[in-house]
Amino acid sequence: MIRLENVTKVYPNGVKALDDVSFEIEKGAFVFIVGSSGSGKSTLLKLLMKEINPTSGKLHIEEKDITKLRRSKIPKLRRSIGVVFQDFRLLEKMTIYNNVAFTLKVTEAPTRTIRRNVPMVLSLVGLSQKANMHPKQLSGGEQQRAALARAIVNNPPILLADEPTGNLDPKTSWEIMKLLLDINLRGTTVVVVTHDKEVVNSMKKRVITLREGRVVRDMQKGDYGYEN
Incomplete structure (x- = not known):
């Protein structure tokens, strides 16, 4: 469903946001992406939404290499990806x-x-x-x-949620996470970027931890896995 192969992203100012990142997310999975500020989470989301391109490496979505996807094909790709932002938009x-x-x-x-x-x-x-x-x-x-x-x-077959509980109280946060679980149970692949350690630790889903642009931990049913 989603596959990164040795993906590196270096911005024009020289900042290396992602460094040789590789992982695969299977169809129908529920995965958390966690890490401190500057770990590369936002860059990863932008790559998945085709807002930016990797400096090197390959990115596959639904078995298609989107690394060099033509601009005319991007709208069709984005229709296959639902996105939820922290600020609702x-x-x-x-x-x-x-x-x-x-x-x-x-x-x-x-x-x-x-x-x-x-x-x-x-x-x-x-x-x-x-x-x-x-x-x-x-x-x-x-x-x-x-x-x-x-x-x-x-x-859409894929749902990306960027800090979906970031502006919410604990009770409402759990209600949103239960909705995401329901959506996942209907067959949608759900990827959640979050700082909410309590939610991550309680749900016991796969957790991919980024630090300084690299994957430092990948637990199939683990905890937050990173302390600031």
């Missing part, structure tokens, strides 16, 4: 329904598909009664649920 002037529907509209999905899928995912994340509200009318946890709905409405 919802469109403030749109209702929650339209925020979620927007993902389908940009792919020119038929109206009947939008009318079927949007209510379905809003129900999945517990926001059916908030569909006509705007983001500012929702709590932080509800906004994150809306962001999750938007990320999965077109049923």
